[in-house]
Amino acid sequence: MMQQFYPSVPHAYRFELNKDMNFSAAHFIPHAEAGKCQTVHGHTYFVNVTVAxxxxxxxxxxxxxxxxxxAIHKKYDHSVLNDHPEFNGKFPTTERLAExxxxxxxxxxxxxxxxxSCLQVIVRETPTSYVVYRPEQGWLR
Structure with a gap:
């Protein structure tokens, strides 16, 4: 995996760890505004998780x-994201996947x-596109 540098989250914790991982999965976005993404297609997703x-x-x-x-690889690798119950009623976009x-x-x-605590999740869908998910303010323990 190519080394990536991602945006960091300011925090006051003593320890922070980041885990990079990847998995391959297919999805489709059944919405008229999704264009070509309405058709089933796949990605090799690259994920970075920040825990502190x-x-x-x-x-x-x-x-x-x-x-x-x-926890992530076993759940999503070589699957169709639309088939996962957590996406029932939601489109399996990169934003929703990060969430x-x-x-x-x-x-x-x-x-x-x-x-x-998990401070952020970054999901890279393509070499040029990624999503950063951070929970709302006030969730920290």
């Missing part, structure tokens, strides 16, 4: 990188004793 916190876990990790990758990835990661982090 003040405390490490019993293994001295903020969170194990593998847990982050497994859903954040929700999946945040759900895992909430179960951790050290309570880290």
């Amino acid at each position: 916190g003040n405390e490490l876990d019993a293994s001295d990790f903020l969170i194990d990188f593998k847990l982050l990758k497994d 859903q990835i954040w929700q999946s990661i945040e759900a895992i982090l909430k179960t951790r004793d050290n309570k880290p």
Whole structure:
């Protein structure tokens, strides 16, 4: 994977980790304004997840990188995004995908004793286009 530099989130946490990962998936956007994207097509999505916190876990990790990758890669790799229940009633755009990835990661982090937070998710759909998802202000624990 080519090294990427992404926008950072200002914060006061002691630790920050970033995990890059990728997966291949297909989707379509069934809306008249979607143009060619109305037809099923695929992407190799590149994802960056930023997690931060003040405390490490019993293994001295903020969170194990593998847990982050497994949660996303196993869920979406070689699938049709439209078939996932979290997109029921929503179009599986890159914006919605970034939001859903954040929700999946945040759900895992909430179960951790050290309570880290997911600050942002970046999803690159093509070499020239990406989306940054950040939760609304006030969500931090």
